[in-house]
Amino acid sequence: MRTTAESTEPSAATALLRFATAGSVDDGKSTLVGRLLHDSTSVPSDQLEAVSRASRARGQETPDLALLTDGLRAEREQGITIDVAYRYFATPRRRFILADTPGHVQYTRNMVTGASTAELAVVLVDARNGVVEQTRRHAAVAALLRVPHVVLAVNKMDLVDYAEAAFATIADEFAGYAASLGVPEVTAVPISALAGDNVVTRSAHMDWYSGPTVLEHLETVPVTHDPTDDPARFPVQYVIRPRTAEHPDYRGYAGQLASGVLRVGDRVTVHPAGRSSTIAAIDALGQSVEVAWAPQSVTLRLADDLDISRGDLIAPANAPVRAGQDLAATVCHLHDRPLRPGDRVLVKHTTRTVKAIVKEIPTRLTLADLSQHPDPGELAANDIGRVVLRTAEPLAVDPYAASRRTGSFLLIDPADGSTLTAGMARAATGSP
Incomplete structure (x- = not known):
């Protein structure tokens, strides 16, 4: 029980890690999450039995651990993750909230949702394919959302004969790309989610790897930021x-x-x-x-x-927020309808919603080489770019680099209420 003095001050220690998973279609992300839950004994016996029955009905001799996360009927039928699936589990060393996000480019918006509150992102790549465009997109989203820690899980190592050279090539390429995005830390782990290598238990097939397993890293990564x-x-x-x-x-x-x-x-x-x-x-x-x-x-x-x-x-009073009507931001556009200069939108920031107009779209990010394409004219679905907004009423917005909570916002279609864009304020608002 806390004493009176203890109850009046927040605890600096944290026993909870929020993390998100991301990867291209068929990289084995759902299998990784299922393996993580299964091997850490975080799956109730009745749920595991239901997965075993469903797997046998599909002609599989062993349980398909991907079924532990792909809960929607459409996901099971198509074999892809569509919705963000939140899973809660714990080990003796730490509690976890896991956001399993879709890998399909069509559902990048869901990855933004899942990673927006994450303290760590696990990015999967297929060891046979290496770093692809969707890998770069997920790394860019993690960087934009200021996710402090990134784990590169090089999956399906069993299909490349557990070759150290294949892993090293992918790890080096991703590390260089992540560094150019400003990602402060990348931990690369070679795994086989299907067989369980280096997910929870150390692999006997990759004695050349001396780093932590995925779970060991999740249990020990420092989550130092205290709000x-x-x-x-x-x-x-x-x-x-x-x-x-x-x-x-x-x-x-x-x-x-x-x-x-x-x-x-x-x-x-x-x-x-x-x-x-x-x-x-x-x-x-x-x-x-x-x-x-x-x-x-x-x-x-x-x-x-x-x-x-x-x-x-x-x-x-001694740490005020600058309020104004002009907002410069980096955004990830989520809607099928493009965002164009002159569009009228609603800006939802914390508990405040105001009308706004898109004044300009100065640049769009090219994921291949991280160059800025000037004056693109519009942002299509999944595009990342910079925008300048003019709000009808003043907004008190912190730079996203200073606060993920009060530096973020959404653009909403005033006609039907659909979410158009996720935004990260680049600087405090102010009059022109």
Whole structure:
């Protein structure tokens, strides 16, 4: 049990790793995830028996571990992953949330979804094919989303006779490409997901490899970033006015702390209006507390009666957010309809949604050589490029490099509500 002093400060230690998997179609990603779950004894016996029955019905003598993740009927029929499948498992050393994302180019949007909160990305390649365009796309997405750690899993090593040279060639090519993207760290592991080599247990066929297995790396990779180290950011989700006899003047601002720590007595500024006040009280789970930290959901009460509504952002007065109506960003376009200059869109940022227009699309990234194609005219599905937006109302946006939570946004079609584009702010907004 925590003492009173301990309960008022966040713990710096973390026992949870969020990671995402990505790879081209037929690289064996679902088999890798199934093997990881199976060999770490994270599969309930009844689920394993159901997979065994389904495998026998398909004429397979051994369980098809890919069926542990490909849960949709369309996925089973086509043999590809379509939806993002979240799996929760644990070992004695760490707890995990795994986002199994699709490999097909058509579903790159789902990879963006799965990797957006990941602290590590596992990128699979087929040892026979090496680094292909989709591999480069997944590496680029991981870099854009600022995923701190990347694992290159060179799969199907059994089909290239477990050759060290084949692995080294692929690992060197990917490492060079990742470095040019700014990926800080790549750990390459030769594996055979089908046979289980170097997934959970060390391979007897690759004694030339002395590094960790996939699970060993997942268990030991340092997840050092603590969201409480960042400046506090509190997007207001809901204004609470109970209007009861017990609380006739209660006005609380409910939401989830995106980052940082807030304490009673802190001086804060409400964005985008720029008005300041002091935190008079913090309510958590129906009780008053002196301090709150990310990612807690709490209700703030301020000393002054300010005009605050859903979508406003509360931040420390000494660590403000620059608010403005011009937003420069790097984006990954997700919709089949191209994004063009002049398009009218909705920008969804934290709990705030505002109208905007696409002012210009300065460049589009060419994945083959990482060159910037100037003035492309449009972004098609899965394209990565830079855009400049003009919003109808000021937005308080951090640079994505400083905050993945308050530096990210979505572009939405105002006609039908479909998601068009995932964006990462390149710089703070401001007037031209």
